[in-house]
Every structure is written in C-alpha cells, then in structure tokens.
Amino acid sequence: MDFSLTKKQEMLKKLSEQFAVNELEPVAAEVDESHTFPEENFKKMAELGFTGIGVSRQYGGSEGGTLEKVIAVSEFAKVCMSSAAILSIHLIAPQAISRYGTEEQKKKYLPRLTRGGELGAFALTEPDAGSDAGSARTTAIFDRETNEYVLNGTKCFISGGSRAGVVIVFALTDPSKGTRGMSAIIVEKGTPGFTVGKVENKMGLGGSETAELIFEDCRVPAANFLGKEGQGFKIAMQALDGARIGVGAQAMGVAEAAVDLSVKYANERVQFGKPIAALQGIQWYIADMATKTEAAKALVYHAAYLADSGQPFTKMAAMCKLNASENARFVTNLALQIHGGYGYMKEYPLERMYRDAKITEIYEGTSEIHKVVIAREVMR
Amino acid sequence: MRIYVCVKQVPDTSGKVAVNPDGTLNRASMETITNPDDLMAMEQALLIKDKNDCQVTVVTMGPPQAEGMLRELLAMGADDAVLISSREFGGSDTFATSQIIAGAIQHLGLEKEDIIFCGRQAIDGDTAQVGPQIAEKLDIPQITYAADIEKEGDCVTVKRMLEDGYMKIKTSTPCLITCIKEQESGSRYMTLNGINDCYEKPLQILDYEALKDEPLIETDTIGLKGSPTNIFKSFTPPLKGAGVMLTGTDREMAASLAKALDEKHML
Numbered sequence: 001m002d003f004s005l006t007k008k009q010e011m012l013k014k015l016s017e018q019f020a021v022n023e024l025e026p027v028a029a030e031v032d033e034s035h036t037f038p039e040e041n042f043k044k045m046a047e048l049g050f051t052g053i054g055v056s057r058q059y060g061g062s063e064g065g066t067l068e069k070v071i072a073v074s075e076f077a078k079v080c081m082s083s084a085a086i087l088s089i090h091l092i093a094p095q096a097i098s099r100y101g102t103e104e105q106k107k108k109y110l111p112r113l114t115r116g117g118e119l120g121a122f123a124l125t126e127p128d129a130g131s132d133a134g135s136a137r138t139t140a141i142f143d144r145e146t147n148e149y150v151l152n153g154t155k156c157f158i159s160g161g162s163r164a165g166v167v168i169v170f171a172l173t174d175p176s177k178g179t180r181g182m183s184a185i186i187v188e189k190g191t192p193g194f195t196v197g198k199v200e201n202k203m204g205l206g207g208s209e210t211a212e213l214i215f216e217d218c219r220v221p222a223a224n225f226l227g228k229e230g231q232g233f234k235i236a237m238q239a240l241d242g243a244r245i246g247v248g249a250q251a252m253g254v255a256e257a258a259v260d261l262s263v264k265y266a267n268e269r270v271q272f273g274k275p276i277a278a279l280q281g282i283q284w285y286i287a288d289m290a291t292k293t294e295a296a297k298a299l300v301y302h303a304a305y306l307a308d309s310g311q312p313f314t315k316m317a318a319m320c321k322l323n324a325s326e327n328a329r330f331v332t333n334l335a336l337q338i339h340g341g342y343g344y345m346k347e348y349p350l351e352r353m354y355r356d357a358k359i360t361e362i363y364e365g366t367s368e369i370h371k372v373v374i375a376r377e378v379m380r
Numbered sequence: 381m382r383i384y385v386c387v388k389q390v391p392d393t394s395g396k397v398a399v400n401p402d403g404t405l406n407r408a409s410m411e412t413i414t415n416p417d418d419l420m421a422m423e424q425a426l427l428i429k430d431k432n433d434c435q436v437t438v439v440t441m442g443p444p445q446a447e448g449m450l451r452e453l454l455a456m457g458a459d460d461a462v463l464i465s466s467r468e469f470g471g472s473d474t475f476a477t478s479q480i481i482a483g484a485i486q487h488l489g490l491e492k493e494d495i496i497f498c499g500r501q502a503i504d505g506d507t508a509q510v511g512p513q514i515a516e517k518l519d520i521p522q523i524t525y526a527a528d529i530e531k532e533g534d535c536v537t538v539k540r541m542l543e544d545g546y547m548k549i550k551t552s553t554p555c556l557i558t559c560i561k562e563q564e565s566g567s568r569y570m571t572l573n574g575i576n577d578c579y580e581k582p583l584q585i586l587d588y589e590a591l592k593d594e595p596l597i598e599t600d601t602i603g604l605k606g607s608p609t610n611i612f613k614s615f616t617p618p619l620k621g622a623g624v625m626l627t628g629t630d631r632e633m634a635a636s637l638a639k640a641l642d643e644k645h646m647l
Contacts, residue, residue, distance in 0.1 A: 007448075011455060011575045019569060049572030062572035 003301045005071070012068060016075035019048065020083075028080035031207030032352055037163060038083060038207050043117050050087055052114030054095045059110035061094070066242060066307040070249040070300055077253025078260075079349075081356035082207025084253060086119075088246035089159045089208070093120025093168050096239050097186070100227040109166055109186065118165030122243075123155040123187075123213055124236050130157075131369045133170075133236065134179040138215060140171035147222045149173070149185055151215035154197070159363075162196045162211035165189050168239075169215070170232045182232035186224040193218030204355030241314050243364045244321035245307060248300040251321075251328035251360040254353050255293040258328075258335035261350065262286055265339055276338070285338060289331045296324040315377035322370040325360035332357040381434040381493040383425045384485055385458065386514070387418040389442050389449045390504045414449050417499025419567035421559040425497050426457045426568065428531050435459045437488070441469060441481055447583065454581045455574035456567070461581070462488065466588035471604025474505070478513030480602055483594035484586050490518065493534050496556040500525060508558070515556035517596050522556045523549050529557060 005013065023041050031038045045051050053068050055061025062068075069091060077084035094113040097105055112118045129136040138153025151171055161167065167187045174181030187194055197212030227235050263286060266277035276282050299320035306313035332354040336343040343350040361367050391397070391410035398406035414422075425436045438453045440446050441464040450461035464484050472480065485496065496518075498511035508524075515522035527546070528539040531553075540547040541560055570578075592599055600606050624640070626633040641647045 007451070008575050008579065011452060011570060011578070012572065014452075015455075015570045015572075015575065047571075048569055053572070057573065057576075063576055064572070068572075 001302075001305075003298070003305065005067075009067065009071060012064075013071050013075060015048070016050075016072045017078075019044070019050075020075050020079045024076055024083045025079035028082070028207075029346070029349065029352060031080070031082055032204070032356075033206060033346075035201070035206040035209070037209050038080075038086070041083060042086060042119065045083075045087060046115060046117035049114075051090060051117070052094065052110075053091055055098050055110055055114050059098070059106050060114035060116070061098070061110065062114070066245055066304040067301070069246055070252075070304045073246055073249040074253035074256070074300075077250045078257035080207070081250060081254055081353065082205050084250045085205055085208045085359075086160065088250055089122065089243070090120045091246065092122040092239050092243050093164075093166055095242065096122070096168055096184070096235060097226065099238075100184070100231075100235055101186075102223075104223065105186065105226070113166055119160045119163055121158055121160045121164035121167040122239060123158045123161060123167050123169045124240075125155060125157050127154065127156050131366055134182075134233065136170060136172065136182065137175075138169070138171040139175055140169075140173050140183060140185055140220070142173065142222070143219070146219065148219045149222060149225065151185070151187070151193070151218040151220060153215050155213040155215075156197075157200065157210055157363075158213050159208055159210055161213045162199050162209045163189075167194075167213065168226060169213075170236050171215075173229050173232075177230065179233040180230050182236070183229050184226040184232040184235045185220055186226055187215075187218065187220055188224075191218055191220060203358065204352065205359055240364055241317045242307065244317040244370075245300060245303045245313075247360050247364045248296070248303065248317075248320040248324040251324035251357065252293070252297050252300050254357050254360075255289070255296060255324070255328045255331040258331045258350070258353055258357075259286065259289045259293055262289065262335045262338045265342075269340075282338060285334050289334055292327045293331055296320070296327040299323050315374060318365075318370045318373040318377070321360075321364065322367055322374065325357075326367060328357035328360050329354075381432060381495075382489075382491065383428060383434055383436045383494065384488075384490075384496045385418070385422050385425045385436060385438045385453070386481060386496065386498045386511070387422065387438055387440045387449065387453065388415045388499070388502045388504075389413070389440065389446045390415045390502050393503055412445075412449070414452065415499050415502045415504075416561045417501060417503075417559060419499070420561045421497035421499045421557075422453055422456065422458070423567040424526070424529050424557070424559050425495075428495075428529070429457065432531065437462060439481065439484065440464065441472075441477060441484075443470075450583060451578045452570060454578040454583075455570035457571075457574060459581065461583040462586060463583060464586045464591070468588040468599075468603050471607065472602055473607035473609035474507050474509040474513060475609065476602040476607045478510045479517055479597055480591065481510070482514045482517035483591050483597035485514070485518065486596055487586065487591060487594050490520075490554050492553060494554045495531070495536065496520075496554070498556065498558045500558045500560045511556060511558040518554075518556070520554050520556055521551040522558070523551060524558045526557045526559050 049062035052061035053064045073084045073088045113120045126136050140149040140151045169187045172181045173183040195214045197214045200210040269276045303316040303320040336350045389412050392413045398409045400406045436458045438458045439462045501508035523538045525541045526538045527541045530537045534553045537550045626636045
C-alpha cells in the first residue's frame with residue numbers, strides 16, 4: 001500500500017509547516033496560558049484556505065479531503081495543539097453542510113465558514129449526554145404557524161461555541177422517538193434565545209475555547225434544517241467518524257514533535273560527562289516513542305485513505321483515534337521524563353504538550369467509547 | 381505589462397552545510413530552498429500585481445528539479461514559469477548566467493512597461509552580479525538594493541536602501557530592480573487554491589536549442605567551459621575572536637586602547 005503524498009500534498013505539508021512555525025508557534029504558549037482564542041491566526045488560516053479544506057471551490061472552499069485535513073492539522077499540532085484543535089473541529093461544520101446542506105444553505109453558509117473567516121461549531125454533547133449522545137434532551141419543536149423550529153435545552157463542552165458564527169445543533173424534533181427523532185439544525189450566532197453560558201477553564205488547549213450553549217425558545221427558520229427530519233443522529237455519527245481522524249492527526253502531530261524534541265534534547269543534555277542520548281535507557285525510550293508514533297501515523301493515514309476513497313471507515317477512524325491518542329499521552333509523558341526538571345517548567349513546551357495530549361483520549365469520543373465502536377465493528 | 385522575476389534554487393545554508401573534498405558545495409546532499417532575496421523580489425512583483433493588471437512570470441536557470449520551486453512560486457500567485465535548463469548551460473558563472481537569462485528574456489519579449497525583478501544576491505555564491513549584468517546585457521536601467529517600489533505608467537519610483545540611509549530613484553521602464561530581504565513584511569505564503577492550480581499553470585522549458593540563436597548569447601562563453609571565472613581554492617575563513625569592550629572614563633578607555641594596540645605592534 002502506497003501512502004506517499006502527491007506533489008500537491010507535499011506542498012500543502014510544506015505550507016502547513018511554514019505557517020505553523022512562523023505564525024502559530026510564537027503565540028502557542030501565550031494563547032494557552034491566557035486562554036485566548038488566536039483570532040489573528042484563525043483569520044490568516046481562512047485567508048490561505050485552511051478553513052475550507054474539504055469544501056468545493058464554488059462555495060469558497062479549497063477542495064481536498066481527509067488526508068489534506070490530516071496534513072494541516074498534524075503540522076499545526078506539532079507546535080500548537082490549540083490551533084490544531086480549532087481547525088480540526090471547525091472543519092466539521094462546513095463539511096457537514098457540504099454533505100447534507102441544500103444548495104441555498106451551501107451558498108449562504110459555506111463562503112462565510114471558509115474564506116469569510118467565521119468559526120463553525122458542532123453542538124451535540126449535553127450535561128447528561130456525553131458518551132451516551134442518544135440521551136440528549138434539547139428539543140426543536142416545529143411551529144407550523146411561523147414555519148420555524150423552537151429550540152430549548154443546553155449543550156455543554158462545545159469547542160468554539162462561544163465565538164462560532166454558525167453552530168450545527170443536534171436536537172430532538174420528535175422526543176418520543178429517541179435518537180431517531182434527532183435532527184440537525186444550523187443556528188447562527190445572535191439568534192434571539194441563543195446565549196453562551198459558562199466558558200470552561202480547562203487543563204489544556206487554552207487557546208480553543210469551550211463553552212456551554214443555552215437555547216431558550218430560540219426560533220430558527222425551517223430553511224436552516226440540515227438533512228432530513230430524524231437524520232440528526234446519523235449526521236452526528238458520520239461527522240464524528242471524520243472528526244476522529246482529525247483527533248488522530250492532532251495526536252499524531254503532537255507525538256511526532258515530542259519525539260523530535262526528545263532526540264534534540266537528549267543529544268544536547270550532558271550528564272556524567274556525556275550526552276544523555278548515549279545512555280541506553282534513553283535510547284530505549286526514544287525507540288519506543290518513535291516506533292509507536294510511526295504505527296499511529298500509519299493508522300491515521302490508512303483511515304484517511306479509506307475515507308477519501310469512499311470506503312467504510314468507521315472502524316479504522318475509531319482505531320486510529322484510540323491508538324494515536326493513547327500514544328500521544330505515552331509519548332509526551334516519556335518526552336517530559338527525558339527533559340527532566342526542564343520539561344516540567346513552563347519555559348519548555350513539553351508540559352503544555354503533555355496537558356494538551358490528554359484531551360485526545362477524551363474528546364470526540366472517549367477511548368472507552370472507541371473500544372465499544374471497534375468491538376461492535378470487529379465482532380459483528 | 382509583464383513582470384519577470386528571476387529566481388534561484390539554492391542549498392539551505394541554515395541546516396548542515398555539506399562540502400565536497402575539493403571544497404565545493406555538495407548540493408545533492410543539501411535541502412534546497414528559494415533564495416531568500418529572490419522571495420522578496422517575488423513579493424514586490426506580486427504587490428504590483430495586486431494593484432495592477434499584469435502578468436508575473438518567474439524565470440530560473442537550473443536543473444530539471446528546479447521545477448518544484450517554480451511550482452511553489454506559481455502557488456504563491458505567479459501566472460507562468462520559465463525553466464532555462466540544458467546540459468550546455470551547466471557550470472555557468474555569473475557572466476555566462478546573466479547572458480543566458482538576458483537572452484531568454486529577450487526571447488520571451490521585453491516591452492515598454494515591463495520590469496525585471498531579481499534578488500540582490502544568492503546565499504550560495506553571494507556575488508550580487510547576475511541582476512546588474514542582466515540589465516547591462518539588455519541595456520536597460522537598473523536599481524539595486526530596492527525596498528519599496530511604486531509603479532506608475534512606464535515609470536517606477538524605488539526606495540533604495542543604503543548602509544547609512546536611503547535614496548529615492550525614479551526611472552523609466554523597462555528596467556531591472558534587485559530587491560533586498562531586509563523588509564518589514566516578508567514574502568507571502570502559498571495558498572491552498574494556489575497549490576490546487578499550480579500544476580495547471582503554464583511552465584515553459586527553454587533549452588540550448590531554443591536559445592542558441594539569441595543575439596545576446598555567445599555560445600562559446602556559456603557553461604562551465606565558456607565561463608571566465610575559475611575557482612582555484614575554496615576554504616572556510618577562520619573565525620574572528622570575540623571583541624573586547626573597554627569601560628571607564630574616556631581617558632581610561634583611550635589608554636587601554638593604546639596599550640592594546642601597542643601590544644599588537646600596531647602603534
């Protein structure tokens with residue numbers, strides 16, 4: 001199997017790396033520490049076309065598919081996990097609208113979400129519906145008189161929710177049918193009845209804001225209905241399959257960077273009269289880190305290949321996300337260990353990478369939920 | 381209006397510099413980049429293109445692998461590219477290179493409103509000779525060390541950066557301008573759609589056969605054999621020691637300086 005990149009993909013990798021090193025890395029520690037969304041850099045991402053990956057050019061997009069997303073997100077993750085997460089999660093909304101939206105919706109929302117620099121968000125999780133997304137309680141009841149849906153409920157832990165211009169909200173249009181009564185609705189920022197609640201203070205990913213979204217008699221035109229009635233759960237699960245490869249790319253990127261930093265540090269750090277790279281204990285650490293990271297990368301690329309070639313990829317997306325995220329925690333932990341006391345200090349990026357890596361085992365589905373998905377796929 | 385941007389693919393000297401036993405650069409084992417000053421020339425051309433209706437053509441002389449660099453410049457916004465490549469051109473020094481590039485530009489056509497941009501100098505040879513020599517061969521005005529460039533009709537006004545200040549010069553087109561990299565704004569990035577399009581944009585290859593009859597090219601003064609420059613020896617210059625900072629009153633510092641110079645038998 002040949003996973004070599006095309007010439008254009010090589011160019012995208014080079015551009016992503018240049019952009020990451022020149023623009024994202026210099027502010028990575030600051031946006032994390034101050035919990036500030038990197039506004040300027042997101043604008044630049046939009047200008048260059050990163051925010052339109054996977055969207056047709058006729059709607060302002062930059063074409064490409066899952067592998068292009070993996071390339072950009074993993075390069076960003078090498079220097080700033082917050083930025084990688086922002087791009088990866090943002091792309092869910094334009095890609096879902098591309099896939100399920102009407103022509104009118106595509107013309108209205110996609111140029112804003114691609115070149116326009118507006119952030120997109122995906123609102124599925126609720127306080128009592130995390131891994132068990134099917135027990136969501138937010139409702140969207142149709143009002144025949146006004147031809148509107150009336151949303152009521154609370155979403156939580158929504159990445160980018162506090163500043164997103166366009167949010168895809170999953171709500172029950174027929175509460176009696178459970179997940180089969182769930183639908184997807186596009187809600188714009190500023191719609192009366194839609195407010196942002198608590199903005200979370202997290203362990204890592206400081207630059208990527210996570211917020212509670214509150215809907216109180218929030219009226220949304222029927223024209224904003226995404227897909228068919230009752231199709232919401234399916235749309236959410238399909239979007240999550242793609243998003244999981246994005247998380248795999250984040251985890252792969254941060255792990256690759258941790259390996260590189262460890263090799264550099266081990267060669268420079270002298271103890272007992274020689275670089276610690278000469279110690280077999282360190283060499284074994286690095287051998288394990290590099291091997292597992294290559295394996296994680298192979299799974300991420302394989303999942304992207306399946307997705308881009310139109311083959312079923314639910315199982316591989318879950319496997320690559322599970323494996324890459326566990327590896328990211330393993331590798332950043334050992335990288336921090338190799339860096340010793342310096343790794344624990346804020347002056348070095350390792351402690352941030354270690355904190356950021358942890359989220360990849362939790363969001364877009366926990367490791368445990370991924371094992372459920374994988375077992376279901378393997379054992380059927 | 382057409383703007384030519386002359387660019388060179390050079391070894392990335394920010395990484396490991398590999399040297400052959402004979403003292404020449406081992407180019408094959410080093411990463412290549414677009415010469416940094418040439419990226420500034422590219423940016424100046426694109427800034428003019430942002431405001432005016434014009435065609436930006438990137439021109440390079442080099443091996444076939446230089447196409448990769450040209451595609452990147454097309455992805456940044458150039459309209460078309462020209463690769464001057466032939467075994468006969470290999471090993472050319474600055475005299476031969478400027479002759480070939482000038483001949484190629486004449487072959488492609490140089491009109492009244494056209495401009496040729498070059499980087500000030502390349503980081504591998506550091507001669508800063510090719511740009512000015514192209515202008516001489518084409519018999520057009522040249523402005524070196526340019527930073528800001530304003531184009532109005534068939535005139536350009538250029539801010540020319542010097543060690544102790546700057547100079548503003550106005551000249552008529554066609555002309556050649558060499559650009560420096562010490563500018564506040566760097567060169568722009570490729571864009572994703574630029575990358576999508578760059579392999580569909582025209583890239584013309586000009587070889588020896590295409591150019592040998594150009595009046596500016598004398599076929600016996602090109603390539604390694606025809607180049608008047610020969611390298612007898614290349615070496616790494618010894619590192620200079622760290623400087624010494626003198627402190628104290630003016631009188632004390634003058635005394636220390638005199639003593640130090642005396643010790644070195646310089647007084």
